Structure formats: structure tokens, C-alpha cells
Amino acid sequence: MKTINIVAFDQFTDIDVFLPWDLFNRIRLIRDDWQVKIVGTQEKHVSMNGLEVATQGHIDECNEADIVLFASGKGARSLINDKGYLQHFDLNPQRQIICSMCSGALILASLGLLDGLTATTYPTVVEHLQALGVEVVFEPLVTHGNIATAAGCLAAVDLVGWCFERAIDKATSEAVLAYVAPVEKGVLSQ
Amino acid sequence: MKTINIVAFDQFTDIDVFLPWDLFNRIRLIRDDWQVKIVGTQEKHVSMNGLEVATQGHIDECNEADIVLFASGKGARSLINDKGYLQHFDLNPQRQIICSMCSGALILASLGLLDGLTATTYPTVVEHLQALGVEVVFEPLVTHGNIATAAGCLAAVDLVGWCFERAIDKATSEAVLAYVAPVEKGVLSQ
Numbered sequence: 001m002k003t004i005n006i007v008a009f010d011q012f013t014d015i016d017v018f019l020p021w022d023l024f025n026r027i028r029l030i031r032d033d034w035q036v037k038i039v040g041t042q043e044k045h046v047s048m049n050g051l052e053v054a055t056q057g058h059i060d061e062c063n064e065a066d067i068v069l070f071a072s073g074k075g076a077r078s079l080i081n082d083k084g085y086l087q088h089f090d091l092n093p094q095r096q097i098i099c100s101m102c103s104g105a106l107i108l109a110s111l112g113l114l115d116g117l118t119a120t121t122y123p124t125v126v127e128h129l130q131a132l133g134v135e136v137v138f139e140p141l142v143t144h145g146n147i148a149t150a151a152g153c154l155a156a157v158d159l160v161g162w163c164f165e166r167a168i169d170k171a172t173s174e175a176v177l178a179y180v181a182p183v184e185k186g187v188l189s190q
Numbered sequence: 191m192k193t194i195n196i197v198a199f200d201q202f203t204d205i206d207v208f209l210p211w212d213l214f215n216r217i218r219l220i221r222d223d224w225q226v227k228i229v230g231t232q233e234k235h236v237s238m239n240g241l242e243v244a245t246q247g248h249i250d251e252c253n254e255a256d257i258v259l260f261a262s263g264k265g266a267r268s269l270i271n272d273k274g275y276l277q278h279f280d281l282n283p284q285r286q287i288i289c290s291m292c293s294g295a296l297i298l299a300s301l302g303l304l305d306g307l308t309a310t311t312y313p314t315v316v317e318h319l320q321a322l323g324v325e326v327v328f329e330p331l332v333t334h335g336n337i338a339t340a341a342g343c344l345a346a347v348d349l350v351g352w353c354f355e356r357a358i359d360k361a362t363s364e365a366v367l368a369y370v371a372p373v374e375k376g377v378l379s380q
Contacts, residue, residue, distance in 0.1 A: 014215070015370060018208030022343070025204070025239045036239070049215045049226070054242050120373055140372035152372035153212070157344070180205060182330035182342035183310055 011075035016101040023160040070104030080110040099148040119149040201265035206291040213350040260294030270300040289338040309339040
């Protein structure tokens, strides 16, 4: 079974967990060998908008996952100063796809995963990410090998598409994204 | 206080609750007189992908809300045969904006809100909606006065934008959607 872990925490940005959560889960409409989990350090985490979500695993599981996505939110800004939190992660971009939405890039940087790489992040986080030594570029999606950063919440579509293209193939990626495309005049997408 | 209610139920499509949930909540970054609630018939509802979400109100509250959005999912198909469920709603498009994502249009139709109107829905639901007497058109967003149907999950962006343009003004709508736009090369959107 291939596993995708979305890392949530208290004060996560709703859309940056839930949009990838739905998009990643669409692979299960095509393939039965993938599972998606929202992972955290508590049984439940509360979003920026006050929504309570039950986690389905612990962040320790990320070290064995095939794809790890760090969500964003105010919570990320405090976690990067929490050595005990960061020590849970022993990620390896040689064998894992590792990515972030918006301010989740701060966690990637704090784990040393963006050393020497360019990255993108939410406009309000640019200076913070630069202060961690990362060269920020203004693109929706920036990839280097198995590492990707995406920014501007709707860029999750590009990010998830890229993950499936890299992990499986382009046709599968396109099939996944077709499930959520806006209906077009005269087109029955499925 | 202006209220937006998103109607959830068991077996809801994750993205069709959570994407509007985040987008609608963005208004609170600009205006302090709006609140957003996920409403249902139970304290918690479980999504198609198995995510448990706590509701923040009962569907009865929809009758007094300023904007009501019906989400989609397998659950919608059984609810339209549940007279007890439908009887909770006494909606009025003269004073309320009433809309649906994807198969949520089945509930609008069952409440008589699409009588004589065209509507859009998810491709797999077209025949079902037609069987309820609605003329289906293949557009991401179809509006008639205060009633709107949207289809293809990412069309939630168009729908939420339309709601705020109608309820407030175009500038506010554009400001809300700017918060979630993908970062563009050279553009700091905020």
C-alpha cells in the first residue's frame, strides 16, 4: 500500500489541508493501492477557522510515507521553533516525495530540506522564509527532484497533479484532476 | 450579523463542503459582520472519504440564513426521498441566496427551487436531475436571480465569488478570491 500523509497541526489553514485531502483521495477512485491520512500530534487538531478535525495517524508515520505534504497556517510558525516537534521527522527525498503548501515551506526549511534550493510560499511569509536562508521565487509551484513547494491555496491542484505525475504517470495525474474540474459547456467529463 | 450556512450530511463530498467553507470564511478577513457555519442534522457528519466533521448548527437555521449552500455527495441522493428531512426547509429566494455544489442540485430541485429554471450538476448526476424535471446545462455556474447551481468541484470558486458579488459587491468578491489565488511570477498578491 502506498501512503500519502498530510501533516496538520493546531491553527492550520483549512483549505491547505482539506483541498489536498480531497484531491489526493481521488486516486482511490482509480487505484486501490493508495491511502491518504491526515496526521498530527493529537487526536484532533483545530483549524484557523475553528473546525475540529480528527487525525488518522501520528506524524511519526511520515518517515515511512511515500508522499508527505506539510500544510500551512499560523501553527507552522511556532512549530519551527519547537525542536521536539521537528525531531520526529527523519524524511528522505531520495525515496519520498516531500512537499508543502504556503507557510508549510517554513517547516521544510527548518528540516533542512530546502538547503540550496529555491522555493515558493504565501506572500505574507516570504520574509520569514528568506530569513531561514531560502531563495523565494514567485511561482505557484517550485520543484526540485522529489521536493516541491506550492503557494496560493488553489495551487494545491498543481501540486497534487505533480505528485501523481511523479509517483505514477501523467495520465493518472490528469485523470485525478478531471474529477474536480469545473463542468464545461457541452463537455461531459465523465 | 450576516450568516452563511453550508448544509452537510453523512456521505458528503469532502471538497464540496470544505472548499466553500474556507472560501466563505475569507470574508471575515475583510468584514466582521459575517459568520459561516456547517450545519446538519447530527452533531457530526462523516464525509465520503471518512473524515468526521463537527457541525456548528442545525439545518433549521438555514431558513434564517442570508446564504445557504447545499453540498453534494451520495448522501444527497437518499435525502431527496426523505420527506421528514426536506420539511425542515422553508427557504425563500426573495430574501436569501440559495445555491448548490454538484449533486446538491438534487436537493434544490426536490425543494421546488429549480422549478422552471435551468441548472448545472456533476456529470454523473445529470440524468437524475433531469428526472426531477430540471433542464440541465453544462456550465460551471448557472444563476437565476438569487439561485445558483455550480458543478465540477473547483467551480466552488466561481460560486463563492458570485455569492459575495451579489450579497456585497464585485470589489469584495475579488478581494476574497485573491486570498486563495495561486502565487504568480513577480506578483505579490497581498
